[in-house]
Amino acid sequence: MAAITPRNNISPAGQHKVQFQAFIKNEAVLKNISETLGSETKTKRFVSSIISAVSLNPDLQECQAPTIISAALLGESLDLSPSPQLGHYYLVPFKNKKAGVSNATFQLGLIL
Template identity: 25%
Template sequence: MATNETLKNQVATKQNNEVANGKKPMTINDYIDQMAPAMAQALPKHMSVERMTRMATTVIRTTPQLKEADVTSLLGAVMQSAQLGLEPGPMGHCYFLPFKNNKKGTTDVTFIIGYRGMIDLARRSGHIQSIYAHAVYENDDFEYELGLHSDLKHKPAEDNRGQFKGAYAVAHFKDGGYQFEYMPKSEIEKRRARSKAGNSKYSPWATDYEEMAKKTVIRHMWKYLPVSVEMQNAVEHDEGTGRNIKDITPDDEAYVDIPEMVGDTPADGENEGE
């Protein structure tokens, strides 16, 4: 297994050699194109590597902070999205969030699964008939009950729904069973505060709060869903850096194990909760 530092040195050496030989240094797009064969092997059959690389390069092009990020960290996030078959971009399947790593003095990239991504991953199990989540507002008619005969009823207000109150998720299994979870706003905010993405202005929490609130509830319910061990482990790496990405240097077929970041702050300098 090559180390993250080894990969950085390989990339730096390659770039220096190219400059010394009068060649134009490789861009992030060049590295993604070079990594395309490994991405093609990782992608689910229903997705094409051409579409994945196009979506990734579009996100990078429209987010200036990603262009300044550590190459291995960014490529790790790209490979993580390929391994899970989740498209980065406006659909909200997954996000690449830049963070300042104060210990290393670099900008690293955190991979974040979105609400629609969580729904997509759950449906792939083949054991779930339907899964959905909804936001609850203070003027909605909402009640839920736990115990031997648990129940949940929600009738959204038609006009002014008031302030956000919480969110719930429901999964119906093909064998006739079901699972639901409700989480009040106070609990959602606690989990947001512990998230690396919680307070960053580049975070989906800032742009799609309701979607992230619903994702938070589904992730909490995840351990009760009939999904594979591999999928359970994949979701555990949510809000971490990519793992086991194929080395982007052409002469080395090793895989790179990129550890999760520790002690990071958002790229915009805002403080993150623990």
């Protein structure tokens, strides 16, 4: 049986990716992030790096958007990059089977 996809032909993982991008670009969310980081420049860099990290990881795309942002803000507060190439920290998806959702968590990488 073929997989059912929405009318716009976005796969379920791609749909979550679009939902995350819409969530993080929401005016209220951006305002909250900007107030937390204290700078529009930091906010733009943060948002673009998180969108990039989510788009590279299909499992992360399944996570609830607020947990992704929360985990990433922890890394940002430590002045670390979420870039997998640098390995400062990772956004790791965990499935909560009882709740039937996935949440992103902060995982410190190896800092040299």
